Amino acid sequence: MIGALVVVVLVALVALAVYGVVLTVLNRPPDVWTKRAAGAVVALLLLQAAIGAVQVFSGTALPETSTFLIYLVVSVCVLPIATQFATAEPTRWGGAVVAVGAIATAVAVWRLQGLWVPGA
Numbered sequence: 001m002i003g004a005l006v007v008v009v010l011v012a013l014v015a016l017a018v019y020g021v022v023l024t025v026l027n028r029p030p031d032v033w034t035k036r037a038a039g040a041v042v043a044l045l046l047l048q049a050a051i052g053a054v055q056v057f058s059g060t061a062l063p064e065t066s067t068f069l070i071y072l073v074v075s076v077c078v079l080p081i082a083t084q085f086a087t088a089e090p091t092r093w094g095g096a097v098v099a100v101g102a103i104a105t106a107v108a109v110w111r112l113q114g115l116w117v118p119g120a
Contacts, residue, residue, distance in 0.1 A: 005048055006113050010106055012041045016079075017102040020086075023095030030086045030094040038083040038098065045076050045105070052112070060118045068115045075108040 016037055023030060049072050062068050082101025086094035 002048075002051060003113075005044070005051070006109060009041070009044045009048055009109055012044055013102045013106040013109065016041055017099040017106070020095040020097070020099030020102060024092060024099070027092045028095070029090030029092060030083075030098060034095070034098055035083060035087060038079055038102075041102070041105075042076070042079055045079065045109075048109070048112075049073075049076050052116075055118075062115065063117060064115055068112065071108050071112045071115060075105055075112060078108065079105045 019034070019037060020030075023034065052072050053069070056062065056065060056068065079101050082097055082104075086097035086101075
């Protein structure tokens with residue numbers, strides 16, 4: 001895993017969570033910018049997942065490889081599902097749904113970094 005990419009992903013997820021909370025406080029439903037921001041973060045997550053999967057499948061030994069791969073899949077899937085759920089029926093709480101999805105994804109990315117102990 002690339003440490004700088006993890007930091008960029010975490011910062012983007014926190015920014016998306018703050019944006020979702022701001023939308024909720026302002027009593028606005030998620031808009032097209034919410035989808036675009038979530039899409040940009042998902043692109044970063046896909047890049048991270050591709051790099052992590054390539055490293056694992058090319059021979060990097062991890063103590064908990066299956067757990068790492070499960071977190072990798074979860075980190076990519078949660079945010080698009082939360083965004084779809086938030087925008088399916090636009091209400092003021094859609095921003096909160098996006099914020100919770102971003103926070104859950106940030107926890108998964110943080111856990112991925114903790115599981116990344118090559119050669120242990």
